[in-house]
Amino acid sequence: MLKLNNIEVIYSSVILVLRGVSLTLNDGEIACLLGANGAGKSTVLKAISGLLRTELGEVTHGNIEYNGQRIDRKDPEEIAKMGITQVIEGRRLYPHLSVEENLLIGAYLNPNASDVKKRLAQIYEEYFPNLKVLRKNVSGYLSGGEQQMVVIGRSLMARPRVMLLDEPSLGLAPQIVKQIFQIINKINSDEKISMLVVEQNARVALSIAAFGYVMENGRVVLDGAADRLRDNEDVREFYLGLSQVGAKKSYREVKHYKRRKRWLG
Amino acid sequence: MILQLAITGLMVGMVYALMALGIVVIYKCSSIFNFSHGAIVAFMCYLAWAFLVQLRLPFWTAALFLLVSAIVLGWIIQVGILRLLIGQPLLASLMVTLALMQVFGGIVTLVWPGPARFYPEIIPTGIFNVAGAVISYESLITLGVCVLAFLAFMYFFQSTKLGLAMRGTAEDHQLARSNGIRVVQMFTLAWIIAIITCSLGGVLIGNMHGVNYEPVSGLAMKALPAVMIGGMESVVGALVGGLLIGIFETIGAGFIDPLVGGGFADVFPYIAMIALIIFKPYGLFGYEKIERV
Ligand SMILES: Nc1ncnc2c1ncn2[C@@H]1O[C@H](COP(=O)(O)OP(=O)(O)OP(=O)(O)O)[C@@H](O)[C@H]1O
Numbered sequence: 420m421l422k423l424n425n426i427e428v429i430y431s432s433v434i435l436v437l438r439g440v441s442l443t444l445n446d447g448e449i450a451c452l453l454g455a456n457g458a459g460k461s462t463v464l465k466a467i468s469g470l471l472r473t474e475l476g477e478v479t480h481g482n483i484e485y486n487g488q489r490i491d492r493k494d495p496e497e498i499a500k501m502g503i504t505q506v507i508e509g510r511r512l513y514p515h516l517s518v519e520e521n522l523l524i525g526a527y528l529n530p531n532a533s534d535v536k537k538r539l540a541q542i543y544e545e546y547f548p549n550l551k552v553l554r555k556n557v558s559g560y561l562s563g564g565e566q567q568m569v570v571i572g573r574s575l576m577a578r579p580r581v582m583l584l585d586e587p588s589l590g591l592a593p594q595i596v597k598q599i600f601q602i603i604n605k606i607n608s609d610e611k612i613s614m615l616v617v618e619q620n621a622r623v624a625l626s627i628a629a630f631g632y633v634m635e636n637g638r639v640v641l642d643g644a645a646d647r648l649r650d651n652e653d654v655r656e657f658y659l660g661l662s663q664v665g666a667k668k669s670y671r672e673v674k675h676y677k678r679r680k681r682w683l684g
Numbered sequence: 685m686i687l688q689l690a691i692t693g694l695m696v697g698m699v700y701a702l703m704a705l706g707i708v709v710i711y712k713c714s715s716i717f718n719f720s721h722g723a724i725v726a727f728m729c730y731l732a733w734a735f736l737v738q739l740r741l742p743f744w745t746a747a748l749f750l751l752v753s754a755i756v757l758g759w760i761i762q763v764g765i766l767r768l769l770i771g772q773p774l775l776a777s778l779m780v781t782l783a784l785m786q787v788f789g790g791i792v793t794l795v796w797p798g799p800a801r802f803y804p805e806i807i808p809t810g811i812f813n814v815a816g817a818v819i820s821y822e823s824l825i826t827l828g829v830c831v832l833a834f835l836a837f838m839y840f841f842q843s844t845k846l847g848l849a850m851r852g853t854a855e856d857h858q859l860a861r862s863n864g865i866r867v868v869q870m871f872t873l874a875w876i877i878a879i880i881t882c883s884l885g886g887v888l889i890g891n892m893h894g895v896n897y898e899p900v901s902g903l904a905m906k907a908l909p910a911v912m913i914g915g916m917e918s919v920v921g922a923l924v925g926g927l928l929i930g931i932f933e934t935i936g937a938g939f940i941d942p943l944v945g946g947g948f949a950d951v952f953p954y955i956a957m958i959a960l961i962i963f964k965p966y967g968l969f970g971y972e973k974i975e976r977v
C-alpha cells in the first residue's frame with residue numbers, strides 16, 4: 420500500500436506547489452488523479468517516484484510510505500528498485516534508441532538476463548504485438564500512440580508493483596486513447612499492479628479507476644469511489660465537460676509550460 | 685605508392701578514430717568537451733615510458749599498470765572534481781578540463797624534462813614488400829591494435845547492458861535515473877573508457893614519434909577535426925571522421941606537399957573540417973534533433 424500523508428512540496432526552496440496532499444493507493448487498485456493544468460498532479464507523482472529531486476523539489480512536510488517504509492527521502496534510483504515506476508508525462512523516450520533498446524533499458528535493475536528476455540517476449544506477446552514488428556525502429560520517429568506503448572512497455576519491463584502514469588492520453592486520438600486504456604486495464608487485472616493515473620481526460624480515467632482524487636491548487640478538494648465521482652455535479656461540469664446544458668469544455672489545448680530542469684544533484 | 689599511402693592513411697586514421705572515440709564518449713554522456721584530451725594522451729605516453737624504462741617492468745606488467753592508472757585517473761577526475769560541479773553551469777566543467785590540460789602539461793615537464801625519449805622495441809620493427817609497396821610491421825600492428833580496440837568498444841556500447849545504460853544516459857539523464865541508472869557512475873565510466881583510449885593512443889603515437897609532449901598531444905588533438913566531421917555524439921562518426929582525416933592527411937602529404945613544398949598535410953584536415961561544418965553542422969553522424977509530437 421502506498422500512502423501520502425499530508426505532504427507539502429516546495430520547488431527551489433521557494434515555490435510552494437503542494438499544500439498538504441493525502442492520498443492512498445491500495446494494492447492492485449487503480450486510482451486516478453484529476454485536476455486542471457498546474458494543479459500539482461505531476462508533482463504528486465514525482466514526489467512518489469523521487470524524480471522531484473532531479474528538479475530541485477523537496478517534500479518539506481508530511482511523508483510518503485510504501486508498504487510501511489518511508490520513501491520521501493530516497494533517490495529515484497532506490498525507489499525504482501523498490502518496484503515503483505513512473506511513466507513520465509509527454510511520452511519520454513530515449514529518442515535515438517530503438518524500440519527494443521528502450522524496452523530493455525527499463526529492465527536495467529534486473530540482473531537476471533534470461534528473465535529480462537522472458538519479460539520482453541511476454542510484453543510483445545500479451546500487451547503490444549505491434550511493438551514487436553517495430554522493434555528495430557528508432558523510437559523517436561514512431562507515432563504518438565506507438566510511443567505511448569513504448570513508454571508503458573518500458574515501465575513494465577521493470578516488473579513494477581506500482582505504476583504512476585502521467586497523462587497517458589495526452590495528445591492522442593480518441594481511438595488510440597481507448598486502446599491505451601484497455602491495455603492499462605488489462606495490465607492491472609493480469610498482473611495486479613497498483614496504478615495511480617493522472618489524467619485530464621476524466622471520463623476515460625474514471626472508467627477504469629476504482630477510486631478518484633480531484634486536485635485544485637495543490638490540494639485534494641474531492642475524493643471518492645469512481646462511480647460516485649462520475650455522478651458528482653462539479654466533476655460532471657468541470658472535468659467531464661458536461662454542464663447542465665451539455666456544452667463541452669476542453670482542457671486539452673492548454674499549452675504546456677516550460678520547467679526549469681536540473682536533473683542531478 | 686597508392687597502396688602504401690592507403691595503409692599509412694588507414695593507420696593514422698585509426699589512431700585518430702580512437703582518440704576521437706575518447707572525446708565522444710565523454711561528450712555524449714555529460715556534454716563536456718574534454719580539452720585536456722591531448723595532454724592526458726601525452727601524460728599516459730610518458731607514464732608508459734616510466735613503467736617500461738624507469739621501472740624496467742616487463743611489457744605486460746607495464747600494460748597492466750597503465751590500465752590501472754587509467755582507471756584511477758578517470759575515477760579521480762570524475763569523482764574528485766567534476767562530480768562536485770554537477771548542477772553548476774557547464775562552463776565550469778569545461779574550464780576544469782582546460783585547467784587539467786595545463787596541469788598534465790605541467791606534470792610532464794616537471795617530472796620528465798628535457799628532450800624526447802624513446803620506448804624500447806615494444807612493437808617488432810621491420811618491413812616487407814607487397815606489390816611494390818613498402819610496409820612496416822609497426823604500422824600494420826598499430827593499425828591492428830586500433831581496429832581491435834575500436835571493435836571492442838563498439839561491442840561494449842552496442843551489445844552490453846552497461847553500454848546500453850551509457851547510451852541511455854547520453855539521451856536523457858532524468859529518464860535514466862527513473863530507470864534506476866546511476867548517472868554519475870556512467871560519467872565515471874565514460875572518463876575511464878576515455879582515458880583507456882588515451883593510454884592506447886599515447887603508447888602508439890609515442891612509439892611512432894617518440895615520447896615527447898608537443899608532438900604527441902598535438903597529434904592526439906587531431907581528433908578534434910575527426911570528431912567535428914563525424915559528429916560529436918557518434919561512435920561510428922568518430923571512426924569515419926578519424927579515417928577521413930587520416931586519409932586526407934596522407935593524400936595531402938603524398939600528393940600535394942611535393943607540389944606546394946610541404947606543410948599542406950597539417951592544414952588539410954582543418955580545411956576539410958571547415959568545409960564539412962558549413963554543409964553539415966552536426967557532422968556526418970551527429971544527432972540531428974528528432975522532433976515529433
Ligand atoms: N521543476 C519545477 N520548478 C518550479 N515549479 C514547478 C516545477 N514543476 C512544476 N512547477 C510548478 O508547480 C505547479 C504544478 O505543476 P504540475 O506539473 O505538478 O501540475 P500538473 O497538475 O501536472 O499540470 P498539467 O496538467 O499541466 O501537467 C505549476 O504551477 C508549475 O509551474
Ligand SMILES: [Mg+2]
Nearest residue numbers: 460461462508
Ligand atoms: Mg502534469
